[in-house]
Amino acid sequence: MINKDLTFLLFHGIHLYTMMEKLHERVSVRAFFDGRGKIIPLSIYWMGRNLKLLKPDAIWREKIGNSLRSYFSVSDGVNRFILSFNHETLEWRIEEVYSAG
Amino acid sequence: MQDRKFLIVDMDAFFVSCETAAFPELKGKPVAVCTGRQRGGVVASASYEARKYGIKTGMPSYMAKKLCPALIQIPADITKYAYISEKIMTFLRSLVPLVEVFSVDEAFLDVSSVEDAISFGRMIKKEIRKRFSISATVGIGPSRVIAKIACEISKPDGLREIKKSEIEQVIGSLEIEHIPGIGERNAERLKSMGIRTVRDLLLYPEELLYRRFGVRGLWYKNLARGEDAGFFTLLEDGPQIKSIGHSETFPRDIFDIEDIKKYTLYLSEKVARRLRCKNLAAKGVSIYVRYFDFSGYSISKTYSYPLHTSGDIYKRALSMIFGVNHSKPIRLIGISVFNLVPYIKQLSFYVEDEREELLARVVDEINDRYGDFTVRRARLVSSIFKHNVIPPRGIPR
Numbered sequence: 001m002i003n004k005d006l007t008f009l010l011f012h013g014i015h016l017y018t019m020m021e022k023l024h025e026r027v028s029v030r031a032f033f034d035g036r037g038k039i040i041p042l043s044i045y046w047m048g049r050n051l052k053l054l055k056p057d058a059i060w061r062e063k064i065g066n067s068l069r070s071y072f073s074v075s076d077g078v079n080r081f082i083l084s085f086n087h088e089t090l091e092w093r094i095e096e097v098y099s100a101g
Numbered sequence: 102m103q104d105r106k107f108l109i110v111d112m113d114a115f116f117v118s119c120e121t122a123a124f125p126e127l128k129g130k131p132v133a134v135c136t137g138r139q140r141g142g143v144v145a146s147a148s149y150e151a152r153k154y155g156i157k158t159g160m161p162s163y164m165a166k167k168l169c170p171a172l173i174q175i176p177a178d179i180t181k182y183a184y185i186s187e188k189i190m191t192f193l194r195s196l197v198p199l200v201e202v203f204s205v206d207e208a209f210l211d212v213s214s215v216e217d218a219i220s221f222g223r224m225i226k227k228e229i230r231k232r233f234s235i236s237a238t239v240g241i242g243p244s245r246v247i248a249k250i251a252c253e254i255s256k257p258d259g260l261r262e263i264k265k266s267e268i269e270q271v272i273g274s275l276e277i278e279h280i281p282g283i284g285e286r287n288a289e290r291l292k293s294m295g296i297r298t299v300r301d302l303l304l305y306p307e308e309l310l311y312r313r314f315g316v317r318g319l320w321y322k323n324l325a326r327g328e329d330a331g332f333f334t335l336l337e338d339g340p341q342i343k344s345i346g347h348s349e350t351f352p353r354d355i356f357d358i359e360d361i362k363k364y365t366l367y368l369s370e371k372v373a374r375r376l377r378c379k380n381l382a383a384k385g386v387s388i389y390v391r392y393f394d395f396s397g398y399s400i401s402k403t404y405s406y407p408l409h410t411s412g413d414i415y416k417r418a419l420s421m422i423f424g425v426n427h428s429k430p431i432r433l434i435g436i437s438v439f440n441l442v443p444y445i446k447q448l449s450f451y452v453e454d455e456r457e458e459l460l461a462r463v464v465d466e467i468n469d470r471y472g473d474f475t476v477r478r479a480r481l482v483s484s485i486f487k488h489n490v491i492p493p494r495g496i497p498r
Contacts, residue, residue, distance in 0.1 A: 017126070057234070058123035060184040064472035071181070073123035080124065098124075 017080065017098035029083065029092040041072055041083055046094065051076040071095070104265070107248040108212045109240045110193060110225055113257040115206035116146035119182050120175050122234040131169050135162045136177040142350065145177050149257055161395075185233055192228065196221075209245050222260050247272070247327045249281045268327045273300040280324050287314070291321075299325045342379065346387075346437025347371045354393045354430035361431065365419050366411070367481055368436040373411035374473070376438065377465060382407030382445075383438030386417045390425070391433040398425065399435075407442050410457055414438060 028045040032038075039059075043052045058073040068087040073080065082096040112118060116134040121127045131151035135142045144165050147156045154169035166172055186205045194200045199211035215221045222239035229237045240252025241262035248263075250272055255261040263271050272279075276298060278288040294313065296302050302325040310318030323329075347368050355361060376383060386408065387401035400421045408414055418436045467476045474481070 057125050058119070058181075058185075060123075060181045062180045062184070065468065065470045065475065067472075080126070082123075 017100060019099050021097045021099075023094045023097060025094050027083070027092050027094045029085075031085075031092075039070060039072075039085060041074055041085075041092075044081070044083070044092075044094070053081075104213070104243060105211070106213045106215070106218055107242060107245045108210045108215075108218060108222055108225075109203070109245070109248045109252045110189075110208055110210065110222075110229070111238050111240070111252050111256070112189070112206040112229075113236045113238055114146050114148050115186070115235070116177060116182055117148045117151075117175075118235040119185050120178075121148070122185070123181065125234075127173060130173055131156070131171060132173045132175060133162070133165055134177050135165075135174045136350065185235070189229060189233060189235075192232065193225070196225070209248065212241070219260065219262055222262075226258075226260060242327070243268075244327050244329045246281060246324050246329055250275070250279060253279060253281070269300075272325075272327065273298065273303075275299050277302055277325075280321070282324050283321060287317075287321075290314075342381070342441060344437050344439040344441070345372055345375045345379075345381075345383070346435060348389065348433055348435030350433045351431070354432050356427070356430045361422060361427075361434070362419065363480060364434055365422060365436070366415050366478065368434060369415035369418055370411045370474075370477070370481070372436055372438055373409070373414050373461070374465065374468075376409060376441075376444070377461065380444050381441045382409040382443070383414075384408070384440035384442060385438060386414060386421070387437050387439065388418050388421045389433070389435035389437075390422060390427075390431055391435075392427075392429040393432050394429065395432075396429075397433075400424070401439070403440060407444070408438070409444055410461060412457060 029041050030043045030045075032040040032042055040056060041053055043050055045051075053074045053076055056072045056074050060071050062069045062071065066088075070085045070087065072083045072085070074083060075081070078100070080098040081094055084093045084095050085091070086093075117132050120132065120134060127148075129150060130148070131154065132148040133144045133151050133156060134146045136145040142162045144156060144158055144160045144162060146158060147165070151165070151169060151172055154172070156165045156168055156172065162174055166174065182205065190200070190202050190208060193208050193210060197210050197212060197215070201209040203209055212218050212221060218241045222241060226237050226239055229235055236258040238252050238256045238259045239261075240248045240250070240255065242248035242251050243263075243265045247268060251261040251263045252259075254271075254275070276288075277283055277291050277296060278285065280299060280302075283291070290313075291297075291302065294305070296305055302321060305322075307319065307322055310322055312318075314321065349364060349368060351360075351364065355364065384405070384407055385401060385403040387399060389397065389399040391397035402417065402421065404417075408417065414436065422434070464476045468474065
């Protein structure tokens with residue numbers, strides 16, 4: 001779903017991101033787990049491409065009932081992804097993608 | 102006895118800072134986190150770049166956009182802010198034993214036993230920036246109110262200590278609205294009495310202040326002296342919950358009686374659930390109604406008996422809301438309970454009361470496991486309620 005209402009559009013003629021898509025789509029992720037709760041997504045396989053990710057800019061968590069979900073704001077240097085990891089089902093999803101169009 | 106010393110850590114434009122941490126591309130740009138709804142919402146937090154255009158917290162989003170057409174508006178993500186806030190507070194608690202969380206983005210630390218408070222404050226700022234990519238301002242003083250003033254006058258990204266001997270010199274010439282606890286409206290009232298600065302307030306006769314403002318006037322005087330004056334929760338007493346409340350800006354203005362009932366029930370459920378979680382009951386209910394044109398009213402009532410269930414709160418809130426003739430569409434309703442007392446279960450003559458309590462307990466158990474409102478009243482099933490409320494104080498549950 002493309003959400004054009006949300007901003008991140010144009011700023012003084014400089015493109016931040018021109019498009020934001022809400023996906024909530026399952027995705028394959030290669031990640032580092034340190035065994036003490038620290039998780040770092042390293043790369044994602046998306047749209048037939050393997051995208052290497054930079055260090056997460058922000059990580060936050062949400063508890064819905066007993067289930068815990070971690071969110072990661074990551075970038076491959078071009079696009080920004082909001083990834084989620086469900087600690088119960090061990091499922092990774094791309095929640096949002098911000099791209100330059 | 103050793104003199105007390107307090108340090109306040111206040112995150113700069115916290116909601117915006119959380120967003121710029123997640124989206125570093127936004128750094129240095131005029132950004133506002135908006136809440137409520139996409140059209141007709143309000144600014145919950147504005148970056149310092151946006152503030153230069155006159156954008157303030159509480160301002161309608163459309164007005165903010167008018168002031169700064171290049172403003173980047175971001176919908177509030179309360180989950181993100183609550184999590185980051187909790188992490189920061191956990192970090193602060195690891196440093197000193199006495200920490201008072203004052204709001205989602207600020208906390209007081211008792212640093213009486215810390216030898217070099219300035220270096221300590223510098224370390225806190227550095228760590229918060231390193232761990233969370235958020236800038237914070239630190240204020241230090243012999244009381245919480247002085248620490249808070251030190252913090253306010255050195256924002257953003259500042260660090261300042263006001264020593265006991267400097268209090269009069271530093272805060273005397275400040276305008277009275279700089280004193281935490283004196284709101285905009287009362288500052289105007291004080292100004293109309295010729296009290297413009299803290300020094301003016303100190304020189305004003307206590308009796309006249311009492312006559313005009315009641316006990317609050319004496320509080321103001323104490324605050325101007327740099328004394329906490331019971332305005333802040335005492336660290337020593339541990340956290341005290343004085344009230345529990347929720348408010349909701351609706352996706353569209355409402356006028357229909359059924360809609361008003363539905364939202365009132367929804368808010369009563371949320372308030373009652375938090376009461377039950379903390380094993381408390383309330384002897385007071387207050388409601389707040391805001392109309393589409395930002396005018397509004399509030400009503401509070403106290404009762405001689407404690408209220409505990411959603412039904413109890415709903416009935417009282419509804420009678421207060423419908424006690425007023427609404428001639429305009431409503432954009433926000435808030436319900437809160439106060440005069441909190443420990444909940445003591447009493448045997449009831451009525452089977453219905455017992456059943457309602459048992460039902461609430463079972464529903465709570467299911468919702469604890471699967472998430473809030475997984476099981477809800479039939480009246481709320483068809484409604485779309487988003488958790489987009491940002492409480493002014495305290496970390497949301």
